[in-house]
Amino acid sequence: MTRGRRSVADHRAAVVAVLAATGLDPAAPAGLGVEELPVALTSLARDPHRWRDRILAADVVAAASLPLFDNAQMDGYAVRAADLTAAAADAPAALDVLPATVAGEPGALLRTGQAVPIMTGAPMPAGADAVVPIEEADPPWFGDHARVRMAASVPPGRFVRRAGSDVAAGDLLLRAGSALTPAALGVLAAAGALAVSVRRRPRVLLIVTGHEVRQPGETLAPGQIHDANSFSLGLALADAGAEIIVAPCESDDPVRLRAILDATLPGADLLVTVGGVSAGAREVVRDLLAPLGVWFGAVAMQPGGPQGLGTVSTGAGEIPVICFPGNPVSCLVSFEVFLRPLLAALATGGSSAAVERPRAQLPLAEALESPRGLHQVRRGIVDADGRVRAVGGASSHLLHAYARSTVLIHLPAEVERLAVGDDVETWRIDGCR
Amino acid sequence: MTRGRRSVADHRAAVVAVLAATGLDPAAPAGLGVEELPVALTSLARDPHRWRDRILAADVVAAASLPLFDNAQMDGYAVRAADLTAAAADAPAALDVLPATVAGEPGALLRTGQAVPIMTGAPMPAGADAVVPIEEADPPWFGDHARVRMAASVPPGRFVRRAGSDVAAGDLLLRAGSALTPAALGVLAAAGALAVSVRRRPRVLLIVTGHEVRQPGETLAPGQIHDANSFSLGLALADAGAEIIVAPCESDDPVRLRAILDATLPGADLLVTVGGVSAGAREVVRDLLAPLGVWFGAVAMQPGGPQGLGTVSTGAGEIPVICFPGNPVSCLVSFEVFLRPLLAALATGGSSAAVERPRAQLPLAEALESPRGLHQVRRGIVDADGRVRAVGGASSHLLHAYARSTVLIHLPAEVERLAVGDDVETWRIDGCR
Numbered sequence: 001m002t003r004g005r006r007s008v009a010d011h012r013a014a015v016v017a018v019l020a021a022t023g024l025d026p027a028a029p030a031g032l033g034v035e036e037l038p039v040a041l042t043s044l045a046r047d048p049h050r051w052r053d054r055i056l057a058a059d060v061v062a063a064a065s066l067p068l069f070d071n072a073q074m075d076g077y078a079v080r081a082a083d084l085t086a087a088a089a090d091a092p093a094a095l096d097v098l099p100a101t102v103a104g105e106p107g108a109l110l111r112t113g114q115a116v117p118i119m120t121g122a123p124m125p126a127g128a129d130a131v132v133p134i135e136e137a138d139p140p141w142f143g144d145h146a147r148v149r150m151a152a153s154v155p156p157g158r159f160v161r162r163a164g165s166d167v168a169a170g171d172l173l174l175r176a177g178s179a180l181t182p183a184a185l186g187v188l189a190a191a192g193a194l195a196v197s198v199r200r201r202p203r204v205l206l207i208v209t210g211h212e213v214r215q216p217g218e219t220l221a222p223g224q225i226h227d228a229n230s231f232s233l234g235l236a237l238a239d240a241g242a243e244i245i246v247a248p249c250e251s252d253d254p255v256r257l258r259a260i261l262d263a264t265l266p267g268a269d270l271l272v273t274v275g276g277v278s279a280g281a282r283e284v285v286r287d288l289l290a291p292l293g294v295w296f297g298a299v300a301m302q303p304g305g306p307q308g309l310g311t312v313s314t315g316a317g318e319i320p321v322i323c324f325p326g327n328p329v330s331c332l333v334s335f336e337v338f339l340r341p342l343l344a345a346l347a348t349g350g351s352s353a354a355v356e357r358p359r360a361q362l363p364l365a366e367a368l369e370s371p372r373g374l375h376q377v378r379r380g381i382v383d384a385d386g387r388v389r390a391v392g393g394a395s396s397h398l399l400h401a402y403a404r405s406t407v408l409i410h411l412p413a414e415v416e417r418l419a420v421g422d423d424v425e426t427w428r429i430d431g432c433r
Numbered sequence: 434m435t436r437g438r439r440s441v442a443d444h445r446a447a448v449v450a451v452l453a454a455t456g457l458d459p460a461a462p463a464g465l466g467v468e469e470l471p472v473a474l475t476s477l478a479r480d481p482h483r484w485r486d487r488i489l490a491a492d493v494v495a496a497a498s499l500p501l502f503d504n505a506q507m508d509g510y511a512v513r514a515a516d517l518t519a520a521a522a523d524a525p526a527a528l529d530v531l532p533a534t535v536a537g538e539p540g541a542l543l544r545t546g547q548a549v550p551i552m553t554g555a556p557m558p559a560g561a562d563a564v565v566p567i568e569e570a571d572p573p574w575f576g577d578h579a580r581v582r583m584a585a586s587v588p589p590g591r592f593v594r595r596a597g598s599d600v601a602a603g604d605l606l607l608r609a610g611s612a613l614t615p616a617a618l619g620v621l622a623a624a625g626a627l628a629v630s631v632r633r634r635p636r637v638l639l640i641v642t643g644h645e646v647r648q649p650g651e652t653l654a655p656g657q658i659h660d661a662n663s664f665s666l667g668l669a670l671a672d673a674g675a676e677i678i679v680a681p682c683e684s685d686d687p688v689r690l691r692a693i694l695d696a697t698l699p700g701a702d703l704l705v706t707v708g709g710v711s712a713g714a715r716e717v718v719r720d721l722l723a724p725l726g727v728w729f730g731a732v733a734m735q736p737g738g739p740q741g742l743g744t745v746s747t748g749a750g751e752i753p754v755i756c757f758p759g760n761p762v763s764c765l766v767s768f769e770v771f772l773r774p775l776l777a778a779l780a781t782g783g784s785s786a787a788v789e790r791p792r793a794q795l796p797l798a799e800a801l802e803s804p805r806g807l808h809q810v811r812r813g814i815v816d817a818d819g820r821v822r823a824v825g826g827a828s829s830h831l832l833h834a835y836a837r838s839t840v841l842i843h844l845p846a847e848v849e850r851l852a853v854g855d856d857v858e859t860w861r862i863d864g865c866r
Binding site: 039040041044045047048049051052062066067068069071073075119120121122123134161165166167173174179180181182183184185186187188189190191192193194210212215216217220222223225226227228229230231232233234235236238239243244245246248278279282326327328332392395397398399400401402403404405429430 | 508599668830
């Protein structure tokens with residue numbers, strides 16, 4: 001039953017090799033090129049999706065220093081430290097109070113013997129070199145008093161944020177390949193950036209085949225079914241960070257599939273097909289792509305045995321194609337095992353914890369059997385005791401059972417039977433990415 | 434220094450209470466109401482963001498059974514099991530081959546002594562009750578032969594997927610409160626759903642204040658700075674699953690802030706303000722909202738001490754308001770500690786692993802000091818040995834240091850000094866959500 005099949009590891013490696021050969025190396029995701037985002041609130045608020053999970057495409061140098069000017073770290077009085085060298089509890093220094101300085105206003109010139117009320121973030125007046133917090137002044141509030149007393153000396157620089165103390169103009173602000181986190185976007189804006197170069201997201205063309213497949217709302221003739229794969233795999237691709245083009249081919253005619261490819265492939269970085277890959281009498285994907293050199297064969301996995309992999313030519317060059325079987329469960333499992341981590345690495349620069357599904361070794365709540373020689377992927381749930389139970393059987397048509405599951409359960413190829421309490425590898429599929 | 438301050442835990446509880454009192458209970462997130470998504474590929478492909486991380490607002494009942502009709506689980510021959518009861522290797526049964534049945538075509542009627550070539554997913558012909566896989570037939574391929582031999586009996590139902598075996602029409606398909614995962618969306622489409630009711634996302638109005646604040650591209654007068662908070666907090670809110678309305682108030686005038694609120698608040702579920710909350714001479718948020726009953730005070734946290742919390746009235750009722758301090762680092766830390774988990778729970782139904790930042794107790798690579806009585810939140814990185822090191826000092830103006838960090842480091846209120854090797858709680862801030 002398993003002779004002539006490619007192992008799961010070998011097929012995964014083959015997918016990596018095909019992606020790498022066509023400029024989509026998950027280990028060097030810069031190959032996708034660059035997209036410019038304008039640093040503007042209208043863009044962020046209108047389309048936050050465009051800003052989420054992005055990776056910087058180039059080093060960013062600080063256009064301005066941060067802080068841009070010396071400013072107060074506390075609400076209080078800007079002073080000359082030299083005026084307070086002799087100040088003590090029993091011999092407070094008395095300073096003349098000038099009009100207040102607030103954030104956003106140019107500072108006045110401070111002369112010896114003077115103090116200026118200053119608010120956090122306000123520029124230090126010329127001549128001042130320290131801030132005395134309001135609660136250490138006498139009186140400890142802002143009012144219309146003409147003089148204020150200070151009962152202690154302060155070192156120069158106290159509670160002053162020096163210009164450039166966070167980053168100096170011309171210094172490296174953010175590194176290529178790092179994530180555009182909220183803090184990174186904030187510091188870009190603070191330092192005066194008007195645009196930011198991020199890596200382009202992989203654009204995936206998804207073509208679900210099958211002349212029995214109809215879209216939602218269409219009346220079904222006998223033997224026809226509604227399209228599940230375009231929706232489940234489309235959302236799964238988007239969850240992994242891809243942009244998607246969805247072009248179902250409601251046909252088993254290679255001429256029709258070729259026409260769809262010609263119309264849609266030039267805009268894509270990667271082609272994913274669903275269905276038409278096994279050894280039946282009419283296999284539209286295989287019929288069209290095998291003669292073009294795309295590999296079709298069996299992988300030692302259940303579900304998801306029949307697979308295809310290769311490249312197709314367009315005017316713009318070779319585009320990788322990965323072909324999944326048509327059963328919705330087989331298709332999603334194939335995506336999880338062979339494509340999702342690579343796509344997420346491409347989309348997120350590989351640095352994100354989200355690239356791999358959260359994995360855990362968990363004990364079984366029930367015995368499970370698996371055909372020897374096939375890596376079986378079951379769908380299941382984790383009970384209150386942390387034990388794993390399969391939902392539905394192994395059959396690839398049980399999409400409802402998949403939808404009720406929270407983990408994938410991996411039964412390796414060499415395993416035939418696992419007992420209650422035996423540990424299995426699980427992948428969480430209910431969280432974010 | 435810390436007298437009169439609210440503890441971090443108390444303020445967090447106060448935020449929960451305010452949200453719950455205004456219909457935004459993270460423990461009962463159905464309060465936000467419902468949004469209808471059309472199950473249509475145009476919607477999914479054009480705006481996948483609208484489909485990601487959604488929670489079902491109501492139970493969904495299967496409109497159709499899955500599978501919709503009995504169909505073949507393998508490529509092979511549909512047969513009557515009764516015709517093969519006597520079949521054996523030395524006495525194969527010979528059956529007449531009818532024209533093939535493929536997926537999407539109504540099945541022919543199978544009479545005794547007949548076999549029909551059938552492809553995976555194709556409807557079982559009337560009269561057939563089992564499938565013999567092609568590799569078990571003689572010859573083991575599809576051709577134009579008129580007869581095929583079978584060398585073994587088969588039980589009725591073998592390799593037949595029975596109609597309704599995944600889910601029966603009228604049964605519960607998906608439960609309210611569960612995630613709209615790829616598999617869930619797929620099974621909805623397969624079962625004929627035309628629309629799906631999901632929980633509405635919280636809509637957050639973000640108002641950054643400060644008359645020194647200017648937008649990207651604006652020329653800065655002395656003392657002015659570019660807006661960082663609208664970008665960093667805007668993206669952080671979107672990352673947590675919120676829809677955002679961003680309306681900066683480049684002013685410290687309460688009349689101006691009031692006008693912005695009147696114009697923008699009616700569309701929002703929650704108001705977040707930034708800046709103008711401490712005890713300075715001109716604090717626009719506090720000046721406007723304290724007289725309306727919003728609480729302002731100090732929380733025993735550093736950064737993020739000055740906070741505000743309460744509700745504001747609109748024509749449509751009370752809307753919760755949470756007021757963060759204006760320093761970008763203070764603002765982001767306040768968001769992480771007081772709002773992000775609640776907002777993510779509201780947006781994702783609380784079931785997602787993404788609600789909390791991934792936490793870990795990690796040893797320090799350096800000694801750290803923290804003021805007694807204040808819960809200090811430092812920004813840091815984890816070195817190759819898994820030890821934590823602070824990036825930049827404790828000061829709240831070091832946004833660039835924050836942007837280079839991958840973890841928040843929590844130094845609890847009772848801690849004054851931690852030594853090299855002491856464990857600290859860290860929150861990962863570089864992954865998804």
